[in-house]
Amino acid sequence: MTVDLQNVGVTLGGRAALAGITARLAEPRVAIVGRNGSGKTTLARVVAGLIAPDTGQARIGGIDMARDRRAALENVGIIFQNPDHQIIFPTVLEEVAFGLAQQGKRPREAEAAARAMLDRFGKAHWERAATHSLSQGQKQLLCLMAVLAMRPRVVVMDEPFSGLDIPTRLQLMRYLQKITAQVVMITHDPGHLRGFDRVLWLEGGRLIADGPPDRVLPDFEARMLDWGGSDDLAHLAC
Amino acid sequence: MISLTSPVETWAHRIPAGAKLLALPFLTLALFLTGRPWALAAALLVIVLLYLSGGAAFLRQGAGHLRMLWPFLLLIAVWHSLTGQMQAGLVVALRLLAALALANFVTMTTRLSDMIGVLTWLLAPLRRIGLPTRAVELAIAMVLRFTPMLVENGHRLAMSWRARSRRKPGWRIVVPMAALALDDADHVAEALRARGGILNDIPDGRS
Structure with a gap:
């Protein structure tokens, strides 16, 4: 599957959140790095088709995901930074089955497929659990299972490990390695990118570097440490 | 729950x-x-x-x-x-x-899901004349999902207040609570849209 971004620009609240992003992503593991406010999350939403770019085009496999939401359901899934913003249902089974029903499966089929998904992750016993009572890491895993159950060809993740402890993060990363879908992951931490094939670096809504991790990340880390020494918290964006 | x-x-x-x-x-x-x-x-x-x-x-x-x-x-x-x-x-x-x-x-x-099942069955005639009833079923599930979250938001705000004040927060956290709820609603709307929205029987999933 190929994510094709051509001259993508997005304006939010009168400010350019993204400008002139062009990239053709065909690698299995692609990371988007950058500071807070660099436009990473906006780009994730554009790739998933949740917002349409104001200029340029964003397509997956040649289809505009913001226009054709039906095709988007089959092709792309997104995992948000905060699982509490993503989980819609009171119980685990309902949460996983929802996307499947949305894809047109009958309720019984959707539940059976949802059970199979839970089983694949060794979480069949979660079925009746209340989503509200899950831990943060468990919630994130539930979001992952709910998205993977829909068999998307591209999975977009927006900082999926923020706020998780190290063991939980390592466990989730292990689950991620097994995913056959293409992964586009947003992060500000280069430490989360083991095994990635390509890194895009956003700064101020623009793409300032694009290449394999061993070429992009050393520069990125050096620049982050350099900026860490200054005090740019003083600047106000608007 | x-x-x-x-x-x-x-x-x-x-x-x-x-x-x-x-x-x-x-x-x-x-x-x-x-x-x-x-x-x-x-x-x-x-x-x-x-x-x-x-x-x-x-x-x-x-x-x-x-x-x-x-x-x-x-x-x-x-x-x-x-x-x-x-x-x-x-x-x-x-x-x-x-x-x-x-x-x-x-x-x-x-069980709640069985109650909702009965409701779905009762609403079938409305579906037949073309009214979408899925929103009703979805709304019930979402109330159950988000009530504990709203209560938790309230507790968190009250705690944040108490951390910096000797008086009880009372009604003064109502407005920030409402703002938080609206913000959460935006996020959930986006999550719904990411998985096809409510009206998925309308071509291309847009309302």
Whole structure:
């Protein structure tokens, strides 16, 4: 599957959140790095088709995901930074089955497929659990299972490990390695990118570097440490 | 989860939700057929035995749910003794208690998803004339999902207030709570859209 971004620009609240992003992503593991406010999350939403770019085009496999939401359901899934913003249902089974029903499966089929998904992750016993009572890491895993159950060809993740402890993060990363879908992951931490094939670096809504991790990340880390020494918290964006 | 379904499995859990919901109004109606206190007391005894058939723990749990009724029963008793109609008061109180105990029995032995299933079935005629009813079912599930989250938001704001003030927060956290709720609603709308929205029978999923 190929994510094709051509001259993508997005304006939010009168400010350019993204400008002139062009990239053709065909690698299995692609990371988007950058500071807070660099436009990473906006780009994730554009790739998933949740917002349409104001200029340029964003397509997956040649289809505009913001226009054709039906095709988007089959092709792309997104995992948000905060699982509490993503989980819609009171119980685990309902949460996983929802996307499947949305894809047109009958309720019984959707539940059976949802059970199979839970089983694949060794979480069949979660079925009746209340989503509200899950831990943060468990919630994130539930979001992952709910998205993977829909068999998307591209999975977009927006900082999926923020706020998780190290063991939980390592466990989730292990689950991620097994995913056959293409992964586009947003992060500000280069430490989360083991095994990635390509890194895009956003700064101020623009793409300032694009290449394999061993070429992009050393520069990125050096620049982050350099900026860490200054005090740019003083600047106000608007 | 804020569900009133009893975790104690009883025989009544296995009866279809539709049958229980159908029987409930008829049994309640039957309570109005008699005005004799002893007949109503007998009916109440039968209902207690019904609870007891689910075990002592189930009966205790059911009694716990009904405990909130006592101020109303007291009010009825006081009013009727003041107006000198003790027997009428007893009848009203017994009838009220019996009817609510029956309704509570159905609530405690029926899973929420089964209740929603009955609702979906009842709404079928509306679907046939082209009205989308999925939103109703979705709304019920979302209320159950987000009520605990809203309560938690409130606790968090109250804690944040207490961390910096010696006075109680009271009504002053209502506005920030509402703002948080609206913000959460935006996020959830986006999550819904990411998975096809509510109106997925409309081409391309847009409303």
